[in-house]
Amino acid sequence: MSAAPPGAGSADDREISRVRILRAAAEIASECGYEGTTISKVTKRSGLPASSVYWFFRDKDHLIAEVLRHSFEQWIAAQPRWERDPRDERPLAEGLRAILSRSVRTLPGAPDFLRIGHMLLLESREVEAEARRYFLATRDAVANNIAAWFSAHFDTELQARRPELAMDLARMVIASTDGLFLAHQIDDEWDPDDFIEIIVAIVEQAVAAG
The missing domain is CATH 1.10.357.10 (Tetracycline Repressor, domain 2)
Structure with a gap:
């Protein structure tokens, strides 16, 4: 993991990006279920690159778990x-x-x-x-x-x-x-x-x- 997500600014900016990813993943998981949720769909829905998703979450399983926790x-x-x-x-x-x-x-x-x-x-x-x-x-x-x-x-x-x-x-x-x-x-x-x-x-x- 790098020190900060690609193109990240302040800590507030990073948290905004993280929440955007979580909300996008939540919408997709609600529509498509666990199996139908992919990192590709999340990046498209959130408007953030895959590198940002993987900076915050190690894989899809971790991402969905964080969606539930959030x-x-x-x-x-x-x-x-x-x-x-x-x-x-x-x-x-x-x-x-x-x-x-x-x-x-x-x-x-x-x-x-x-x-x-x-x-x-x-x-x-x-x-x-x-x-x-x-x-x-x-x-x-x-x-x-x-x-x-x-x-x-x-x-x-x-x-x-x-x-x-x-x-x-x-x-x-x-x-x-x-x-x-x-x-x-x-x-x-x-x-x-x-x-x-x-x-x-x-x-x-x-x-x-x-």
Whole structure:
């Protein structure tokens, strides 16, 4: 790797070029999938030479992984945090409703990491893509955060009796939002409030039955 990309100016200029490449790759991957994304297409879409792409990214696999990372970091920064303030005395259902009312409304924006990540999960290849590993690791981290949030609302008796319940509910929340995201790609007629109430009802019943 050279000290700077060909023709690069300031650090800000380099970051602008890097983001142009990431956005071009995201558009192409969303349209053509992983296999259909090529460095040649990225250079044409971004208007930057291949030498610039390879200065920032060692290969296509690394580029797509960085597309997911860049998109995820932008998306997660705008999300409500799955952390319970010890001073927050709201019941579980009310707290869950407040978080979901913000998070599910971001789904129609179709973050690249969700669209491309789901594509990668459905594709199979002999060598697992770095981007697929990143997407799975990110989902695991999110699931752990949600599970910790649920656990913070459980009394010690429920946690001892059903230690797996918090993670089961976290995975259910993620699976449900996955389904809502995919459904929105097919038909944009959806009511987030109805969806939220269904999820809250499922969680309340599971906790009561625990």
